[in-house]
Amino acid sequence: MTKTASLRLEGLCRRIGERAILDGINLEVAAGECLALLGPSGCGKSTVLRVIAGLDPCDEGRILLDGRDITHRPPARRRVAMVFQSYALYPHLSVERNLTLGMELRGVPPEQREQELAAVLELLQLGGLRRRRPAQLSGGQRQRVALARALLRKPQLMLLDEPMSNLDAQLREELRPQLRAILSGGRAPAIHVTHDQQEAMGIADRIAVLHDGRLQQCGTPRELYHHPANLFVAGFIGRPQINLLPQDDGTVVGIRPEHLVAVDSGGVPVRVRSREWHGASQQLLLESAQGPLRWTCDGNQEIGEELRLGWEPRHEHRFREASGERLGSPGRHA
Amino acid sequence: MRGGTRTALVALLLLWSLGPMLWQLYTSLRTPEALLAGAGGLAGGWTLANYGAVLGGDPPFWRYLLNSTVVGALSTLLTLALAIPCAYALSRRRGLLRLLVGGGLLAAAVFPYVLLFLALLQVARQLGLANSLLALCLPYAGLQLPLAVLLLQAAFAELPPELEESAVLEGFSLWQRLRWILLPLMGPAVVSTGLLVFLFSWNEFPIALTWISRSELLTLAPAMARIAGSSVYTVPYGAFAAATVLGSVPLLALLLLFQRQIVAGLTQGAIKG
Amino acid sequence: MSSLLLMAPALLLLLAVFVWPLLDYAWLSLQAQSVFTGLETVPVGAANWQRLLADGRFWQDAGQTLRFALVSVALELVAGLAIALLLHQRWRGRGTVRSLALLPWALPTTVMALGWRWIFNDPHGPLNGVVQSLGLATVPFLASPDLAWVATVVADVWKTTPFVALLLLAGLQMIPADLYEAFALEGGTPWQGLRRITLPLLRPYIFIAALFRLAQALGVFDLIAVLTGGGPASSTESLAVYAYLNAMRFLDFGYSATVMLGMFLLLLLGAAALLLWRRQAEVGA
Numbered sequence: 001m002t003k004t005a006s007l008r009l010e011g012l013c014r015r016i017g018e019r020a021i022l023d024g025i026n027l028e029v030a031a032g033e034c035l036a037l038l039g040p041s042g043c044g045k046s047t048v049l050r051v052i053a054g055l056d057p058c059d060e061g062r063i064l065l066d067g068r069d070i071t072h073r074p075p076a077r078r079r080v081a082m083v084f085q086s087y088a089l090y091p092h093l094s095v096e097r098n099l100t101l102g103m104e105l106r107g108v109p110p111e112q113r114e115q116e117l118a119a120v121l122e123l124l125q126l127g128g129l130r131r132r133r134p135a136q137l138s139g140g141q142r143q144r145v146a147l148a149r150a151l152l153r154k155p156q157l158m159l160l161d162e163p164m165s166n167l168d169a170q171l172r173e174e175l176r177p178q179l180r181a182i183l184s185g186g187r188a189p190a191i192h193v194t195h196d197q198q199e200a201m202g203i204a205d206r207i208a209v210l211h212d213g214r215l216q217q218c219g220t221p222r223e224l225y226h227h228p229a230n231l232f233v234a235g236f237i238g239r240p241q242i243n244l245l246p247q248d249d250g251t252v253v254g255i256r257p258e259h260l261v262a263v264d265s266g267g268v269p270v271r272v273r274s275r276e277w278h279g280a281s282q283q284l285l286l287e288s289a290q291g292p293l294r295w296t297c298d299g300n301q302e303i304g305e306e307l308r309l310g311w312e313p314r315h316e317h318r319f320r321e322a323s324g325e326r327l328g329s330p331g332r333h334a
Numbered sequence: 335m336r337g338g339t340r341t342a343l344v345a346l347l348l349l350w351s352l353g354p355m356l357w358q359l360y361t362s363l364r365t366p367e368a369l370l371a372g373a374g375g376l377a378g379g380w381t382l383a384n385y386g387a388v389l390g391g392d393p394p395f396w397r398y399l400l401n402s403t404v405v406g407a408l409s410t411l412l413t414l415a416l417a418i419p420c421a422y423a424l425s426r427r428r429g430l431l432r433l434l435v436g437g438g439l440l441a442a443a444v445f446p447y448v449l450l451f452l453a454l455l456q457v458a459r460q461l462g463l464a465n466s467l468l469a470l471c472l473p474y475a476g477l478q479l480p481l482a483v484l485l486l487q488a489a490f491a492e493l494p495p496e497l498e499e500s501a502v503l504e505g506f507s508l509w510q511r512l513r514w515i516l517l518p519l520m521g522p523a524v525v526s527t528g529l530l531v532f533l534f535s536w537n538e539f540p541i542a543l544t545w546i547s548r549s550e551l552l553t554l555a556p557a558m559a560r561i562a563g564s565s566v567y568t569v570p571y572g573a574f575a576a577a578t579v580l581g582s583v584p585l586l587a588l589l590l591l592f593q594r595q596i597v598a599g600l601t602q603g604a605i606k607g
Numbered sequence: 608m609s610s611l612l613l614m615a616p617a618l619l620l621l622l623a624v625f626v627w628p629l630l631d632y633a634w635l636s637l638q639a640q641s642v643f644t645g646l647e648t649v650p651v652g653a654a655n656w657q658r659l660l661a662d663g664r665f666w667q668d669a670g671q672t673l674r675f676a677l678v679s680v681a682l683e684l685v686a687g688l689a690i691a692l693l694l695h696q697r698w699r700g701r702g703t704v705r706s707l708a709l710l711p712w713a714l715p716t717t718v719m720a721l722g723w724r725w726i727f728n729d730p731h732g733p734l735n736g737v738v739q740s741l742g743l744a745t746v747p748f749l750a751s752p753d754l755a756w757v758a759t760v761v762a763d764v765w766k767t768t769p770f771v772a773l774l775l776l777a778g779l780q781m782i783p784a785d786l787y788e789a790f791a792l793e794g795g796t797p798w799q800g801l802r803r804i805t806l807p808l809l810r811p812y813i814f815i816a817a818l819f820r821l822a823q824a825l826g827v828f829d830l831i832a833v834l835t836g837g838g839p840a841s842s843t844e845s846l847a848v849y850a851y852l853n854a855m856r857f858l859d860f861g862y863s864a865t866v867m868l869g870m871f872l873l874l875l876l877g878a879a880a881l882l883l884w885r886r887q888a889e890v891g892a
Contacts, residue, residue, distance in 0.1 A: 055499050076505045088500035092518045101514060102504035153504060343693055344704060351708045354765065357733055358722045369731060420617035423610035435614070442625050444819055446826020446874070448847045449867045452854050453628030453635075476624030479617055537715035539829040540847075544855065558717040559833050562724065571725040581718045582710075589713050593706035596713075 005066030005156045006031050007052070007189045013060035014044075014051055021047050023213040024061070029189035034180070035218075036204030037193045040236070044213040045193045046085075049159045052191070053080050065156055081155035085162040087146040089134040095145050096130040099152055120148045123182070139167045140175060147182065158183065158190040164199055176202040197237055209233050227317075228254070231324035234317055240283055240294045246321060254317035257283065257296040260309045267310030268293070272301050355582060361575035369572060384576035393550045395580055398557040402536045403584075405467050405553055409474035409535040410528045413482050416475060417527070421486035422512065436487075442480035450477075451540045458545050465548050473541055478531045485530075489523030490516065526595040529588070536585070554581050629871065635864035642858050655865035664841065664849065665866060669873060672845040675756065676824035679763045683820060684813065686764065687771030692801075694772065695779045712769040720833035723762040724749065752842035755835050759843050763830055767823070771816045778812030779805070814885075825874060846870040 012025040021044050029035045037045040050056040052063055054075030063071045070078050090098050099120065103113045121127045124144040134142060143163055150158060163179070164172045180203045183190045194200050200207045201221040208218040209232070217229035228234035234242050234254045243260070245253045245268075258281075270286040270293060284301060286293040286309075295309065318327040361369065368379025388395045424435055454473050455464075463469035493516060501511045517524065539555040546552055552560065561577055589596065636655050638648040659665055694705055711719065726732050727748035735745040748754050782805065790800050806813075828847040831837055837844035837852070844852075850870065854863035 053499075053503055055502070075499075075502050076507075078503075080503060082500070082503050084496040084500060086494060086496055088494065088496040090497065090501075090515055090519075102501075102506070105510050105514070106505050149500075149504075340693070340696070340698060344698075347690060347693065347708055348704065350765070351711055351769070354719070354722050354726060355710065355714075357726060361725060416617040416620060419613040423613035427610055435618075438621075442621065444822040445625065446822055446847065448826045448828040449850070449871055450624065450628040452850070452860065452863055452867065453631040454624070455854075456631065457623075457627075472620070473624055476620045479621055479624075483617060533713055537717075539715070539717055539832070540851065555715045555717040555829070558715065558721055562717075562721050562833055571728070571731075574721055574725060578718045578722050582714050585713045585715075586710060589706055589709060593702070593709070596709070 005188060007157055007191075008064040009048075009052070009061065010064065011061035012048070012051060012058060012063070014047055014056060015059050020213050022051065025210075025213075025215050027208055027215065027218065029191060031189055032184065032187050033206065034183045034190040034192060034204050036200035036207045037191060037210055038197060038200045038207050038236075039195065039210035041195055043210045045195075045210045046161055047213075048210070049082065049161050049191060049193055052157070053082050053159055054078055079154070079156045080159060081150035081153035081157075082159040082161065083143070083146045083150050083163045085165055087134075087142045087163075087166075089142060089145055089149075091134050094131050094133060095126060095137070098134070098145060099149050102149065103152060116152055120151055123151075124148050140171050143167065143175070147179075151182075151186070156188050158186060158188050160190065160192045162193055162195070164194065164196070172196075172199065179203055197239070209236060211236075227326075229326050231319045234319065240296060242317070243293045245290045245293075250321050251327060252319045252321050254319060255311050255315060257294040259311050259315035260293070260295045260297070261311060262297075262299065263308050263310035265308065267308040269306065269308050270295075272303050272305045272307075275301075275303065355579075358575045358578045358582075361571055362579045364572060366572055381572075384572040385580070387573045388576045388580060395557075395577060397550060398552055398554045399580070399584060401467060401551060402554040405470050405474065405542075406532045406536040408468065409471040409478070410532045412471050412475040413478050413531045414524065414528055417479055417482035417486055418512070418517070418524075420479075421483045422490055422516070424483065425487040425490035436484075439480040439484050443484060447477045448540050451544055454541060455544045464545050465551055467546075467551060467553075470542060470545055470553075471535075474531075474535045474538060477538075478534050482527050482531055485527045486520070486523060489520045493519055522595060525592070529592050529596050533585070533588075629868070632864040632868045632871075635861055636868050638861045640860040641862070646858070646860075648861070651861070655862050656869075658862065659865050659869050664844075665846070665869065668841070668844050668846050668849045669870075671756065671843065672825055672827065672847075675759060675763070675827060675843075675845065676821055679760050679767075679824050680817060680820045682760070682764045683768045683771045684817060686768045687775055687816065688809075688813075690768065690772035691775035691779055692805075694776055709769045709773065711766045712773075714766070716766065716829035717833045719766055720762060720830050723758070723765075724834055727758050749835055750839050752839055755839055756843045759827075759831055759834055762834055763824065763827070766830070767820060771820060774816040774819075775809060775812055778809045782808050818881075822874075825877075846873075 007027075007029040009025050009027040012022055013020065014022040025048060027035070037048055039045045047056060051058045054070075054073065058071055061071070062069055065078070065080075090101070093101065096117065099117055100113050103116065108116075121130065124147060126141070126144055126148060129137065129141060129145075134145070137145065143166075146163070164175065167175065176199065183192070183203065184205075192200070192203055197207075204221075206218060206220055207224055209216040209224065211232050217224060217233045219227075224233060224237045228237060228242075231244070231252065231254070235244065238256060240257050242254045242256050245255070247253060268288050268290070270288040272284050273287050273292075274285045276283045276285075278296075281296050281298055284295045284297065286295055293309070301307065319325065320327055362384050363380055363382070365379045365381045365383070424432060450473075458464045458469065461469075463472070497515060497519070498511055501515050506514070536553075537555055538553075539559065542553045543556040543559065546556060549557075549560070558577060558581060561574060635648070637650060637652060639651045639654070640646060640648045690708065694701060694708070726734055729735055729747045729750065730739070730745040732748075734748065738744075738746055746754065748758050786804055786808075787800055790804055795803065826847050827845045828851065831843055831845050831848050832851070835843045837848045841849075846866065847870070850863050850866040853859050853866055857863075
């Protein structure tokens with residue numbers, strides 16, 4: 001069986017010409033932990049996976065797997081498995097051959113191959129699909145086959161590149177718990193790349209937010225939400241988006257839409273412009289002297305109504321406007 | 335376009351494309367007297383003697399067909415064996431080298447190769463390669479490599495890169511990736527490239543003409559030219575026509591069998607260019 | 608680096624087949640090697656090149672080759688486009704017709720050249736059969752300098768138009784059908800559609816087809832060698848045929864190499880002019 005291993009990235013850099021795609025990424029993923037790499041498209045998150053897998057070269061920094069430096073090891077010898085966004089199933093081979101070809105070429109004896117195949121087909125409920133070609137499978141089934149192939153690699157590290165993005169919204173929601181169960185069942189660390197924060201929060205133990213090739217913050221979903229390290233993370237995590245109110249002293253106050261409350265005096269004067277019903281709550285789009293504001297509430301305000309909003313100081317996030325960095329204690333969440 | 339006009343145009347196209355060949359077929363089945371009598375006398379004068387003359391010649395005509403088949407098949411295998419690794423490497427490279435090699439290949443692909451025959455002939459004489467069907471495969475492979483590499487590298491480039499990356503991460507060697515993943519997926523491109531190379535080698539004239547002098551080793555194209563220039567076969571053209579028909583039948587069969595692949599191969603060439 | 612290793616065998620053979628001969632010609636064109644030298648090579652400096660410049664037959668052949676290539680390729684492009692448009696429409700039996708129409712292209716040139724020689728035969732060929740049935744005197748198609756080159760063009764157009772048609776058909780299939788639908792909604796006629804949509808979008812394919820065909824037509828050898836042998840009175844002789852005759856019939860290898868190199872230089876000049884013209888056309892557009 002796979003030995004438990006942990007992954008460590010030290011100052012990972014990748015450049016194309018003058019442009020830094022990755023700029024000094026430091027990360028640690030413990031054995032059995034699932035880390036989500038979250039960021040907008042083009043932030044470099046897929047590149048991190050490709051550099052770890054050895055598919056893209058690493059210009060600077062080190063990759064340590066289980067304490068051993070694998071930075072310059074050829075990809076085939078890293079014992080890393082990857083589930084690609086497109087699943088990359090071999091289109092000319094049946095499900096069964098997709099799963100066994102690798103074992104066969106790696107010299108796994110036939111009896112053991114059959115055993116492991118049966119086990120993984122059972123685990124991922126693929127038994128009835130053995131003879132099908134990838135083209136005859138649904139999106140969800142393809143994802144499971146790709147996952148099965150990755151598991152059969154007995155990887156010391158599991159990498160998943162947007163494994164849900166080719167599925168429709170409903171299926172994604174159904175598959176999240178399943179994927180989480182499988183990933184946390186393994187002993188290898190897993191890195192899951194996604195641009196969807198719901199998915200990241202649903203599957204990962206910790207989330208690393210990436211922007212412009214730099215790591216912005218790494219922590220539990222709760223930490224990211226309640227103590228965003230900078231303006232980018234504050235704006236990226238949480239839907240509806242946080243309200244950012246520029247102050248005269250060069251700082252920005254951030255306040256989550258659900259933390260605003262109607263007050264009789266003081267606060268910010270606003271006017272209701274439009275409304276979205278979300279069932280349990282409603283989201284109002286407001287006009288204020290500092291720009292548009294979002295407010296999540298259960299009240300019954302009318303369009304055009306004017307009122308004043310305030311918030312409790314403990315819910316306030318404060319950032320430096322120029323650098324975006326958080327002011328005040330970045331301390332643990334409440 | 336209205337149906338009637340179209341039918342007429344299609345008929346015209348077929349008449350234009352097939353007419354000359356059909357006329358050869360007609361000629362090959364007529365006696366010299368019937369041909370000299372001109373049109374009109376359709377009643378008599380049909381014969382298979384022309385085929386008898388061609389097939390009973392020395393060497394018999396099937397010998398040329400066999401020689402061409404051997405040369406065509408071996409040249410195709412050699413070309414593919416050299417072109418596949420080269421096309422793979424080229425499709426995986428970026429930058430200056432790719433640009434240079436790609437441009438050079440395109441220039442070589444359109445180069446009128448007939449210009450090369452004299453120097454190649456000298457090489458053949460110096461190395462004792464003349465009058466060898468095997469040796470003929472070397473210049474044929476060399477001449478068809480540019481087109482073959484261009485077509486195959488376009489096919490490699492069309493495969494999604496993550497298929498190969500996935501195989502790399504599974505621990506496959508380069509050979510295993512080619513054998514199990516890439517080449518099976520490129521089947522159509524390999525087949526159509528092979529067919530184009532085969533057609534070229536089967537039909538090639540100037541090099542075969544100058545390298546081969548022993549008549550039992552002639553390939554089809556120089557054999558036809560020799561028939562045209564010899565007095566062994568009587569004028570008018572009954573026996574010539576039988577030879578053209580016999581020389582065309584294998585290609586007609588190939589064309590009907592592999593129509594789709596040949597079209598696909600040429601199409602890819604166009605997209606590539 | 609391993610990618611260079613994978614390319615090496617192919618590149619070596621390419622160098623041997625394409626580059627070595629040209630270097631060899633460059634050397635040989637500065638030698639005399641003929642029956643007069645007992646087939647030994649004797650350095651003669653630029654004598655071969657001086658002879659080439661003053662060789663009326665070389666320049667006559669160059670003109671004939673160019674005329675043959677330009678007329679053939681122009682006809683092939685027009686006929687090829689017409690056939691491609693016909694084959695692009697959907698109708699029953701299209702696939703079969705497409706492969707049958709491809710037959711002339713697949714046949715060995717020597718085979719079909721022999722066939723055409725019979726068709727043009729005077730007086731027994733079918734073409735003269737038609738002429739005679741009209742009550743006219745037979746026409747010496749291959750024996751008249753004015754007609755023989757037309758015969759070579761007809762045979763070449765017959766053989767290579769399918770290739771052009773197929774390339775252009777590939778181009779037509781790349782044009783999305785909704786472009787024509789949008790154009791029709793704006794009130795465009797099919798003829799306008801051909802001019803405003805099809806031809807502009809087909810331009811790269813037309814260029815590639817013309818490039819391939821021009822290069823091949825300028826190097827024409829098989830067809831002329833078998834159909835007319837360059838005659839009558841070398842009126843259909845191409846440069847390639849002339850170079851061949853110099854080597855294989857006159858056994859004048861030094862001069863043959865000079866002719867081939869001269870032809871190569873002319874081609875290079877032509878290609879450079881074409882590229883320049885195209886770049887300028889692009890800048891102008």
